[in-house]
Structure formats: structure tokens, C-alpha cells
Amino acid sequence: MSGHAGEPFAELPVAPKPPLRRFHQARWDEPIIFEQSRPGRRGVAVPAAGVPAVELPASVRRAEPPKLPEMSQLHVLRHYVRLSQENLGVDQAIAVGQGTCTMKYSPKVNDRFVTDPRIAELHPLQPEDTVQGVLEIYWRLERMLAEISGMYRVSLQPASGSAAIYANVAMIRAYHASRGDAEQRDQVITTMFSHPSNAACAKVAGYEVITLLPDENGYPDIEALRAAAGPRTAALMITNPEDTGIFNPRIEEFVRIVHEAGGLACYDQANANGLLGITRAADAGFDLCHFNLHKTFSTPHACGGPAAGASCVSEALAPFLPSPTVEFDGESYRLDDDRPQSVGKMRPFLGVTPNVVRAYAWIMALGAEGLREVAETAVLNNNYLMRKVLDIPGTGTHWDRNRLEQVRYSWQGLFEETGVHSEEIGVRAADFGVHYWTSHHPFLVPEPFTLEPTESYSKEDLDEYAAILAHVADEARRDPDLVRGAPYNQTIHKIDPATLDDPKQWSPTWRAYTRKHLA
Amino acid sequence: MTHPYIPNAEPGVRAEMLAAIGAASVEDLYADIPEGLRLRRPLDLPEPMASEHELVAHMRSLLARNTDTTETLAFLGHGCYPHHVPAVCDEVNGRSEFLTAYAGEPYEDHGRFQAIFEYVSMMAELLEMDVVNVPTYDGHQAAGTAIRMAARYTGRSRVLVSGAVSAEKMSKLRDFLSHDIELVVAPVGPDGEIGEVEIDETYAAIYLETPNVYGVVETRGRELADLAHGAGALLVVSADPISLGVLAPPASYGADIACGDIQSLGMHQNYGGGQAGYIATRDEERLVAEFPSRLFGIAPTSVPGEYGFGDVFYDRTSFALREEGKEWVGTAAALWGITAGVYLALMGPEGMRELGETVLARTRYAMDRLAEAGATVLHPGSVHFREFAIEVPSADALLAALREHGILGGVRLDDRTLLVCVTERHSKDDIDRLAAAVREGLA
Numbered sequence A: 001m002s003g004h005a006g007e008p009f010a011e012l013p014v015a016p017k018p019p020l021r022r023f024h025q026a027r028w029d030e031p032i033i034f035e036q037s038r039p040g041r042r043g044v045a046v047p048a049a050g051v052p053a054v055e056l057p058a059s060v061r062r063a064e065p066p067k068l069p070e071m072s073q074l075h076v077l078r079h080y081v082r083l084s085q086e087n088l089g090v091d092q093a094i095a096v097g098q099g100t101c102t103m104k105y106s107p108k109v110n111d112r113f114v115t116d117p118r119i120a121e122l123h124p125l126q127p128e129d130t131v132q133g134v135l136e137i138y139w140r141l142e143r144m145l146a147e148i149s150g151m152y153r154v155s156l157q158p159a160s161g162s163a164a165i166y167a168n169v170a171m172i173r174a175y176h177a178s179r180g181d182a183e184q185r186d187q188v189i190t191t192m193f194s195h196p197s198n199a200a201c202a203k204v205a206g207y208e209v210i211t212l213l214p215d216e217n218g219y220p221d222i223e224a225l226r227a228a229a230g231p232r233t234a235a236l237m238i239t240n241p242e243d244t245g246i247f248n249p250r251i252e253e254f255v256r257i258v259h260e261a262g263g264l265a266c267y268d269q270a271n272a273n274g275l276l277g278i279t280r281a282a283d284a285g286f287d288l289c290h291f292n293l294h295k296t297f298s299t300p301h302a303c304g305g306p307a308a309g310a311s312c313v314s315e316a317l318a319p320f321l322p323s324p325t326v327e328f329d330g331e332s333y334r335l336d337d338d339r340p341q342s343v344g345k346m347r348p349f350l351g352v353t354p355n356v357v358r359a360y361a362w363i364m365a366l367g368a369e370g371l372r373e374v375a376e377t378a379v380l381n382n383n384y385l386m387r388k389v390l391d392i393p394g395t396g397t398h399w400d401r402n403r404l405e406q407v408r409y410s411w412q413g414l415f416e417e418t419g420v421h422s423e424e425i426g427v428r429a430a431d432f433g434v435h436y437w438t439s440h441h442p443f444l445v446p447e448p449f450t451l452e453p454t455e456s457y458s459k460e461d462l463d464e465y466a467a468i469l470a471h472v473a474d475e476a477r478r479d480p481d482l483v484r485g486a487p488y489n490q491t492i493h494k495i496d497p498a499t500l501d502d503p504k505q506w507s508p509t510w511r512a513y514t515r516k517h518l519a
Numbered sequence B: 001m002t003h004p005y006i007p008n009a010e011p012g013v014r015a016e017m018l019a020a021i022g023a024a025s026v027e028d029l030y031a032d033i034p035e036g037l038r039l040r041r042p043l044d045l046p047e048p049m050a051s052e053h054e055l056v057a058h059m060r061s062l063l064a065r066n067t068d069t070t071e072t073l074a075f076l077g078h079g080c081y082p083h084h085v086p087a088v089c090d091e092v093n094g095r096s097e098f099l100t101a102y103a104g105e106p107y108e109d110h111g112r113f114q115a116i117f118e119y120v121s122m123m124a125e126l127l128e129m130d131v132v133n134v135p136t137y138d139g140h141q142a143a144g145t146a147i148r149m150a151a152r153y154t155g156r157s158r159v160l161v162s163g164a165v166s167a168e169k170m171s172k173l174r175d176f177l178s179h180d181i182e183l184v185v186a187p188v189g190p191d192g193e194i195g196e197v198e199i200d201e202t203y204a205a206i207y208l209e210t211p212n213v214y215g216v217v218e219t220r221g222r223e224l225a226d227l228a229h230g231a232g233a234l235l236v237v238s239a240d241p242i243s244l245g246v247l248a249p250p251a252s253y254g255a256d257i258a259c260g261d262i263q264s265l266g267m268h269q270n271y272g273g274g275q276a277g278y279i280a281t282r283d284e285e286r287l288v289a290e291f292p293s294r295l296f297g298i299a300p301t302s303v304p305g306e307y308g309f310g311d312v313f314y315d316r317t318s319f320a321l322r323e324e325g326k327e328w329v330g331t332a333a334a335l336w337g338i339t340a341g342v343y344l345a346l347m348g349p350e351g352m353r354e355l356g357e358t359v360l361a362r363t364r365y366a367m368d369r370l371a372e373a374g375a376t377v378l379h380p381g382s383v384h385f386r387e388f389a390i391e392v393p394s395a396d397a398l399l400a401a402l403r404e405h406g407i408l409g410g411v412r413l414d415d416r417t418l419l420v421c422v423t424e425r426h427s428k429d430d431i432d433r434l435a436a437a438v439r440e441g442l443a
Helices: A073-085 A108-115 A132-149 A161-178 A196-204 A222-228 A251-260 A353-390 A412-418 A422-430 A459-478 A480-484 A497-501 A510-518 B011-021 B052-063 B087-093 B110-127 B139-154 B167-177 B221-230 B318-324 B334-372 B395-403 B428-442
Strands: A153-155 A187-191 A208-212 A233-239 A264-268 A288-292 A309-313 A325-328 A333-336 A407-410 A448-451 B158-161 B182-185 B205-210 B234-239 B257-261 B277-281 B296-300 B307-311 B387-391 B411-414 B417-421
Touching (some): A073 B110, A073 B334, A132 A153, A132 A333, A132 B052, A161 A196, A161 A233, A422 A459, A422 A480, A459 B011, A497 B307, B087 B334, B110 B334, B205 B221
Parallel strands (some): A187 A208, B158 B182
Antiparallel strands (some): A153 A309
């Protein structure tokens, strides 16, 4: 094709780009996979037995084949590639809108290490002398996280941040039980701006949960802590900075109050990204802490896992760590399962190995100076973005305090003026190719949104994100229904969620949907 | 050099941003951290790798000290299984739009909602149950949560747990449940199945596993369902979904909750990092109310012919209700769920049946050959899927002898017992080679 028939309709030079990106999410209008099935097709071939078949007794034999889709290989692949295109990863988008979750760049080179068969094809119960490399990675990462937290030992077994919180609660319970205190110490104290899993995990472990609300300055109420701490206190489980981004300067005093009451202090370090090399859990007196490797230490979020957690403890808590631990005698690495006071297994095997490998490689690409640069840049980025966001009329922060690596903002001003909710702002913002999240419940900060611009984003990225919010806020003022009608540039149009809470109509699987709605 | 991962570490842009903030230095931004808490020395960490090339070289030197299961002949299972992973599974879970996305919102991450909805929907067909969760961490967690769901549903706090469960899973269940749920361990019968059991109206559930830790397929599911239901309890069954192309799904013999690990469905062994858990029930509001996990459902959009998705019955989760929610929910294993969906779509009903038949046949073939080779095969009259136990004079001595032949012969259960795992990846020749080495090792 080289013809240029007709009159020219445009000219060079190409005009400059408009201020906002003319984004449109992929829209393949893709049917549900079951709708693409045709009997007899297959996506992959399976080895034939090659040895005599086994006749199953009727009691265990499947009566009818499962109604799985029947598709050829290209069509399975194409379907999922299309769905992947209808998704926004950090690799495509400016992912500063998921505060508390520390969305950062996951270096591609680290993915190569985990698809290598010498990680991917390792069985977790191989003899120790055949897995010295992976055990060394576990051991070295443990030592590095011990240094970063100041703690004595670290378990990399928990499958996620919440699982690490649960492992920490389990160790707290075992510690008090070892002292004959378990019955008496039946309360865990947390704060409203600590992640909900602190409260939820403590409850599952059998504790009564006391939640401290913020005082008029936005700090967790220390007087409420004094009133709550006592002979029934098992532990304080607290995030700092909290999900507001406010660092509690009296954190040592919080720890001391709990220690004086005989309880333990457990630090949720999900929000550690601004603190690497700046301050350490052990230095504030904490007995336990945890990190999320998929937040601070760069492993990808993977649409919601696999993740990985690290539970870090002081020497006094070390006997209770999950089993096995990785030990090194100066020559070789081995697993120690003979730990009588251990809380036992938190998950199968040693941990989420691919993410342990990625986190190790990430730290090895940065070192001490690099980690400090990560922290400082995360804080710089956040303060820069805060400046830009607070310049947008209708935004606010609820408490006039310094913020570290994230901010919980409020659109209360804009809502009062326009009636547009934060969630609606977020849906409209997505029309410009970004992700946006409100906050965990309850919405103590009204009309909340939470931004965490980690070290991965450039100044230009932050400017673009702030410009999108400013534009949407402006739209809300000029034409609130335009914002409420969003999305316009997405894979799909506005969802009516009413049926999702109606047991007669909800359709949590295609099977339920066809039974209820297509029968 | 500005670090390649940190664009704003570049001094010029840093100065520009500080000026915009009105701060003299980044140090000013840390004013709220008391001096006493500040680390005034560099972290004591290894020297970093100065370039990507050096990082690769360093990691290669570590990986070189691993010998993986493609380089040896390994018969290792016991909760993590060496099934073939179709290339399309790796292709899809390596797509960076999935790999690097957060848990997502219904619009910009529509693809992820649909992919997970399809995963749970394919699991639902395999399980013949209408409700399946967005994956939890692993099969151990799924079992613990399934038992807690049964306890909440019945308002009872005692559970009969099959004794044919791995020691590791039992350790997890004890930690997760024991403080408020009494675990009564059922005996194992001489055939390797759950032994004779009784329950009364204080029990919330019977927990059964099939195939169980010995690879034995439980054949008395219907009887146990009747026993449980007669006492007003539930039957909870942990089943590996890869067996369900040939084995009856738990719901077909009366199970109320099914659970298990999906690592077999397209995840590499990953040194134990490929685990993810499923939980499934019938579509009964009171049971659905007990799930801690997210559940995704279809919702209509303003455009005819368009599927939207959202959270079903969100106001039961800890995201919505903190400690008043059901257990907790958070980042778990979504991408492994998407991958398992890809696996099931590739296999289809015929693939799942053929795979099951191959595994059943080769397991039986391996049992016969090892018996001929002089090992005592345990529970020889029972139906086995993928695993079986053998008794030998010394498990350690036999494993050492097999290693001389480049064979990792099985997982040591105790001084005299080995658990041998056979999948579709083990050819007849591989099994014959194992049998010959066992014969020599026992001679």
C-alpha cells in the first residue's frame, strides 16, 4: 500500500499532545470462556498411560464429565491475552492510587531468576544438599531483613502480609502460654488506622480486640492506650506511620506503656517504604514486626498474590518462630524442624520461594545506600504529590500533620460542593489510564482517597496523576452527572451492582449464573 | 549514577521537587521521627551489585548450587506435585498486565475479574458446587478455614479430623484451630482409609481428605456424609482437583464444603511457592456468609451483552467489618487462580479424564513393580491416586542407595516408610528404572 489518494486532511508537524492522555482501555468485548466451547476441541495433549488401566469402583468414579470448556490452544491463549490487555499493571500505568499497598516497579530481571528451572522445578522436600543455593537465598534474605528491622530472627514462611500478622499473633499467644499467662492476657490493642488484618487476625486467634481511635491531632490516642493496657493485654499491634501517612512520634512511649503492662509490642511494617535505613522496629523497642515482600521489597502484586510476608522477632520470641528455620554452620545450610516451642507450620513448606528470590535480588541491586535512597525518594515523592493534590480545590487532609510515604486525603470539600463521591472520582480518573482507591472501611476520613507514590514514579508521573485529579474535580464542578456516569473509556460501561448482594440473584460462578438466569 | 529503579534520585529533579515543597532537604521531611529512633549509620548489608549483569552473575552462582527435578529422576510429592505445566499457563501468568497489577477495581482491571470469575466457574464445574472462592494461600489454609466455616455454621466447636493427613497440615490445623475448636483425630484403618468413627451432636464436621496422605482414595464418602448429616454436622472434604477428571467430586457423595490446593493445576513446584487454596460450597446464603474470601459475581452493565463483575456479599469480610468480619482477607494467591483456570480450559473434560486415567494406571503400575522389587507396598488393595507408601528396612538407606542412581526415590514419612509419587511426567521407563534401583537397594 503506497497510494495517497484524496485530499490531505492533516499536516506536519504533528500537533503537540493535549495536557491529558487520550486513554482508552482495551475493549475486546470478550465472551465468557464457556461461551467459546465447542465439543471435541482440546488445548493440550496428555501422555497416554502406556500401562494397564485401573478400573475404579462405582463409589469413587466420576459419573459425568465436568462441563469444562473445550477449546484449541490458540483460542485459550488468545482469550487470556485479551483479558490481560483489559487489565492495568504497574508496567503500564502510574500506580500511585493504591495507598497502603506500596505499588512499585518489580524489576524484570528478577522474574528471570524465578522462571529458571533451578527455582521453578525445585521440589520443597528435596535433600538439603541439592538445594543449597535456594537455602542460602533464604538465609541471606533473613539476615538482611534482620538488619533492616533490627530484629534477631526472621521467618519467611508466611504467605502474605496478613499471614505474617497472623504468625505474629500466634507467636504472641505461644509466648504468653509459655509463661502461664495465656488465659489472663486475652486482649489485643490496635488502632483504627492500622490495617484491618491486625484486628481480624487477633480475633481469629481468640483475642478480644480493642481499637484506639485517633486523637484530635491524628495520632492514636495515648490516653486511650493507657486506659486499655493492663493485666489482660497480650499485645499492641500497630502500624507506624499509620495508613494516614502520619508518623506517631510517641511510638516509644506506646511500646513502653504496653511493656509495663506485661504485653508485647508488634509493629505492622506494611508502611515501611519510607523508613528503610531511617529507623528500625527494634530501636523503638518492638518485640515483633512484619514486612510485606510484595510491598516494600518489590515483588509483584500479581492481581492479589502470590505475595510473601516476613515475620521478624526479638531473641525472646525466637523459640516460637514457625518451623522449619534455615540454619547455617559456616559451611552448609540446613532446615531445623526440631524446635519444641515453635508455633509450627504457618503454610506448607518453607515459603513463597519465587518472591523470596525476587526480594533478595532487589535488595542486592540496591544495597544500604540504595535502600535509603528508596525511602527518601518515597517520602519526597509523597510530599511533592501532596503539595500538588492539596492545590486542587475540594481536597483536604483532615489533619494538618506531616506525612511520610503516603497520605489519606479527603474530597469532603468537593463532595459538599458537588455531591460527587470519592469512589465516583476514582472511576472517572480511571478513564485517563490510572488506578485509584478510596480507603479501608470505616471511612473515618470522609470521602477518602489514599495515594502512595513510591520511589518508582517520576516527577512527570506525579504531575500527570495530579493533573488527572484536578481535571476530574473540575468536571465534578461543571457537570457532576458526567463524573457519575463514568466510565467512558473502559473495557465495560457502568455496572449495576444491586444483584451482588441478593442471594436469589447473585452469581458467584457461571454454574450459578446459568442455573438462576439462563434456565 | 541515578539508580535505574529510582527516577527522582536524580539530583536536579530532587532539588526542583524540594523547592516546590518548600523544604531545604529530605531530612526536613523526617522531622516527626525522634532523634533517638534515627539510625545514624548505614545499614550493614552486603555490597550491592553495581550492574544488572553483575546481579545476574551473582544469582546464577547461587542457582548453580541447586539441582532441580528435571536433572534427576524425582518421585517426590507429599503436598507439592510435579505435574506437567503447559506452556500457555506460563505465558499467561507471565503477562505483565496480570503479574504487576494490584487486586484491582472492576473497571480498569476488568480482565482480572473475568479471568478469576472463569477460574472459579471452571472449578465449580469440576466440583459440581456453585460457589468457589478467590484463592486463599494454600490447601492448609483452605482446610483450616473450611473447618472454621463449618464450626460457625453449626455453632459447634468439635471436629473429627481424618488421621490420614500430613503431619505438616495437622500442625497448621492445630495452630489455627485448637484454641477454640477441639480436634478429634480419627484412626486410620488397615486399608489406609479413615477407620471406624462415631460422632454425636456436639460435632461441627467430619474432615476427610481424598486422595489422603498415603495416596489412598477414600471410598466411604457417602457413608460419612450420612453420619455427619445425621448428627447435624457437615462433611468437609479436601480433594486435589487434578483427580476430579476421574474421581467423583465431593458434592456427589454429600460433602457440604470442599477444599484443597490447586498447585497441581498448572503451577510449577517452585520449591513450595506454587501453592494456592480453594474452598467451595453449595449456593446457600448461610454457608456463603461464612466465607472470609472474596467472591466475584456477574453484574449487568448499562450496555446489553456486556458482563460486569463485582464482589458478592462483601459485607462479611474483614475489609468491610475489621474484626467483626469472617476471619480475614487480603492479598493471597490470585495469579495462581488465573493460571489454574488456564490449565482447566486447556485440558477440558477429556484432558482431565485422560490425565486422571494415566495417573491412576501408572500409580498402580509403580505399586506392582516396587512390590516385585521387594518393597512392602502399604494398602495394596485400596484405590490409589498418584501416591503410595512403601515399608522398607531403612528409609534412609534406601534413599541413599537410590541417589547413587540419580533417583530421588520419595519422601521419608518415618524410619521405615517412604511415600512415592507418580504423575504423568513419570514414564513407564522411569518407573522401571526406579524399580530396578529399589531391587538393588534392598538386596
